[in-house]
Amino acid sequence: MNAPPPARIAVVGASAAGLGVVEGLRREGYAGGLTLIGDEPHLPYDRPPLSKQLLTGEWGSDRLGLRGAAAIEALGLDLRLGTKAVALDTRSREVRLDRGGAVGYDALVVATGAAPRxxxxxxxxxxxxxxxxxxxxxxxxxxxxxxxxxxxxxxxxxxxxxxxxxxxxxxxxxxxxxxxxxxxxxxxxxxxxxxxxxxxxxxxxxxxxxxxxxxxxxxxxxxxxxxxxxxxxxxxxxxxxxGAVPNVGWLAGSGVPLGDGVECDATLYAGSGVWAAGDVANWPHPRTGSRIRIEHRTNAAEQGIAVARNILAGPGRAVPFDPVPYVWSDQYGLRLQIYGRTRGTDTVRIVEGAPEDRKLVALYADGGRVRGVVGVNMPRATRGYRALVAETAALDERSVA
Incomplete structure (x- = not known):
């Protein structure tokens, strides 16, 4: 028999990851108390356009919101914007706030992201x-x-x-x-x-x-x-x-395991009722066993949803978070897309297009296994190689389209 869900869940970080958690919980039918704490005064907004559409002036700040005010209100949150978490007591299960007072919880999600160096x-x-x-x-x-x-x-x-x-x-x-x-x-x-x-x-x-x-x-x-x-x-x-450093200073002395972020297990659980999602989460990737921390928008949203499901399942029934990381970049009309991990690989094979045309797909392999794919201005073709990354397929002639 499944244990009852936590009566009170607090999420620290009104980010893409934090929003993914609260929306995921409500979507899965969670009806308990749900608090979302954010140190910025804004409703959750999208960060990738800050260096793209907002910076060019193509977008105004009003287009950054991940959800409108009505959609946020419909989630039935105890919303604490412009409020910073300054300490965590895992014994009393309280998040202490810079404005005084504390928020109690039965399950806590750390989604505080990272700060620029x-x-x-x-x-x-x-x-x-x-x-x-x-x-x-x-x-x-x-x-x-x-x-x-x-x-x-x-x-x-x-x-x-x-x-x-x-x-x-x-x-x-x-x-x-x-x-x-x-x-x-x-x-x-x-x-x-x-x-x-x-x-x-x-x-x-x-x-x-x-x-x-x-x-x-x-x-x-x-x-x-x-x-x-x-x-x-x-x-x-x-x-x-x-680069950036994970926002974990407020967790000092809490007993939450810290290193390069909040050190979780493969299900994103850090113990003592604490979970983590987004840029701050450090977990062993199930396919490699190596600890990773990913600072990309897609990962933040996916982790938020995964944590919501795992909280409701409970630590004993939670499932490992096993993504194919994805990131994109826009520069001078070029769209770069990356699935998987390319750092530290030993082989790069261009399988479609050519660098001189500024249109290509390249596979990145390590030890003869595909670990990542990079596409330049070929989004559909690039997406077609994602399965090779997910399977860590052998890099052989069958990998060439």
């Missing part, structure tokens, strides 16, 4: 930006105008997308990366070289193989970036896009 000493310096929240994006967008000298520190998805948008706005863009190529660790030398070529064609200066050391400022305003090799890049604005 800053370069040392740059917080509060005018002209230095990160890109995580709506306010971050609006502040950075205000800098983008013809002729402004922008240094983008970091050439991952976020940095590369922001560089493309800034060039479209007429900014003079320099992108700094300690890697040989933008997204080189994800795409490898061939596709990474193709993407670097596209950026250069659009006027981006790429400074590779070095790091940003310090941001130079005059009267509290950024004037440049000194690299670790001693060179100085003049700048009117700086975007720091060097």
């Amino acid at each position: 800053w370069l040392a000493g740059t917080r509060g310096v005018a002209g230095v930006h990160v890109l995580r929240t709506l306010e971050d994006a609006l502040g950075f967008r205000a800098e983008l105008r013809p002729g402004v000298r922008l240094v983008v520190v970091g050439a991952g998805f976020l940095g590369a997308e922001a560089a493309a948008v800034a060039r479209g706005a007429g900014a003079e863009v320099t992108m700094v990366t300690d890697a040989a190529l933008p997204l080189g660790d994800v795409l490898g030398p061939v596709l990474g070289g193709m993407l670097a070529g596209v950026h250069v064609e659009h006027g981006v200066r790429i400074v590779s193989g070095t790091r940003a050391g310090t941001v130079l400022a005059d009267h509290g305003r950024a004037t440049g970036v000194r690299l670790t090799d001693g060179r100085v890049l003049d700048a009117d604005a700086v975007l720091v896009a060097v």
Whole structure:
């Protein structure tokens, strides 16, 4: 016989993952008390457009909402926006809040996401930006105008997308990366070289193989970036896009296992009635056994739904979360799509199209097994190879379409 569902469930993080949890619970028929706590004042909104449609000005902030106010109200939540969780007591099962008081729970979901890394000493310096929240994006967008000298520190998805948008706005863009190529660790030398070529064609200066050391400022305003090799890049604005750290500081001393995020089991359960979903969740992937933490929008939504089902099933009946990770990126009219994992693979095989055409599908394998697929401007064909990733199929001639 199944145990009764928890009478009170609290979700910390009004994010895509947090929304996935509360919607999933109600969809599965959960009628108990449901609290959603978010430190931003906004209803849950979509973050990928912050570096794409919102940054270009194509969208206004009113288009970012994941659900309208009426749909959120229909969920029957105790909604606590603009409220930050500051501590967790797993013995009394209470989340303590920055405004005083606490929220009790029988099951808790941590969906607090991740926070952007800053370069040392740059917080509060005018002209230095990160890109995580709506306010971050609006502040950075205000800098983008013809002729402004922008240094983008970091050439991952976020940095590369922001560089493309800034060039479209007429900014003079320099992108700094300690890697040989933008997204080189994800795409490898061939596709990474193709993407670097596209950026250069659009006027981006790429400074590779070095790091940003310090941001130079005059009267509290950024004037440049000194690299670790001693060179100085003049700048009117700086975007720091060097990764993120999971928001777990408020869990210190709670007994929840922490490392690179909340360390869960394969079902996303961390013990003591605590679950995790989204960027903050660190779990052993069932297919590899290796712990991973994924900072992508699709994963956040899927994990939220999975956690909702597993809470209602109970830890003894919960099922492992076994996704095929998916991420996409838009740069200069190119749509890059990635299924699975490409980092650390030893073989890349282009099975359709060609880099010079900027249309292709490539399989990424390790030990002769397909681990990932990357597509450029071939969405339907790319999706067709997803099954090979899900099966970790052998990379052989049958893999070639």
